[in-house]
Amino acid sequence: MEKARTRISGVATRTPLLAVGEGGSRIWIKAESLQLGGAFKLRGAYNRLAQIGAERRPAGVVAFSSGNHAQGVARAARMLDMPALIVMPADAPEVKVAATRALGAGIVSYDRARESREAIAAHIAEERGAVLVPSFDDVDVIEGQGTAGLEIADQLGRAPARVIVPCGGGGLAAGIALALPNSAIVTAEPEGWDDMARSLDSGAIVEVPADAPPSACDALLSRRVSDLTFGALREAGARGVWASEAEVRAAMRFAFGMGLVVEPGGAVALAAWLAGKLPEVEGDTVIVCSGSNVDPVAFAAMLRDSA
Incomplete structure (x- = not known):
């Protein structure tokens, strides 16, 4: 992970750690929503792509994502002069599709309900001889995401007592768990999509059921976590919580009051904390806000409806 930090130095933004409240508060927001590209994903994408040998770079990379990993891979590929193709759900937010395309990546759409993005991406990568870059099931990606945890310790001058992290596939949470082995890790997921929490509770991976409710947290709608991420979080003794759609909207409004634009999936950790779903702890609690795309x-309408 220290090598990953060296690779991304000067590429990824060192995002701020913001105090919540006044008067010596020990609650902090790690504002990965201010990362280049609007999400933490550039950390892992660049760390992975930078290690691809020169002989393989002309064939490029293939990834699958609802948008944030797509932009991270597309941006890293452009920086390293590599072609990129991203498999994205047909219902991905247009702002994420447009941003990915603007970075020069090709896009292949798929039906989230009926098709497997992993199978589509693997087939294309094999045809092209390209490198497949998963969004979380990859050691180099996880280590890149974990550099956010190294930054947290540097900025505080110590490891926090607890870190609350939005979780889809678990790459960011697993990376931070590895970076901060003495901190308690809490994963936060949308209601009905809390498969990491249920997996940690049961001791084995549990998939999201087919009848899971719709959610605005598109960035976190992975139906199965990976052995890598689950294993790292299980070893870290992590636990999980979930947040409702209403709680997520309340968190987005709270963050906006602090001058942050945070997307639904990026706000679930803040939502869980604001909703009182976690006990108080001695020491620092860091809440990761992980995306702004x-x-x-829709964001303006959400703010207006709360008035």
Whole structure:
């Protein structure tokens, strides 16, 4: 992970750690929503792509994502002069599709309900001889994401007592768990999509059921976590919580009051904390806000409806 930090130095943004409240508060927000590309994903994507040998770079990379990993891979590929193709769900937010395309990546759409993005991406990568870059099931990606945890310790001058992290496939949470082995790790997921929490509770991977409810947290709608991420979080003794759609919207409004635009999936950790779903702890609690790629019209409507 220290090598990953060296690779991404000067590429990824060192995002701020913001105090919540006044008067010596020990609650902090790690604002990965201010990362280059609007999400933490550039950390892992660049760390992975930078290690691809020169002989393989002309064939490029293939990834699958609802948008944030797509942009991270597309941006890293452009920086390293590599072609990129991203498999994205047909219902991905247009702001994420447009941003990915603007970075020069090709896009292949799929039906989230009926098709396997992993199978589509693997087939394309094999045809092209390209490198497949998963969004979380990859050691180099996890280590890149974990550099956010190294930054947290540097910025505080110590390891926090607890870190609350949005979780889809678990790459960011697993990376932070590895970076901060003495901190308690809490994963936060949308209601009905809390498969990491249920997996940690049961001691084995549990998939999201087919009848899971719709959610605005598109960035976190992975139906199965990976052995790598689950294993790292299980070894870390992590636990999980979930947040409702209403709690997520309340967190987005709270973050906006602090000057942050945070997308639904990026706000679930803050939502869980604001909703009182976690006990108080001695020491620092760091809440990761992990993305800002939200449709501006929908975001404005959400703020207006709360008035």
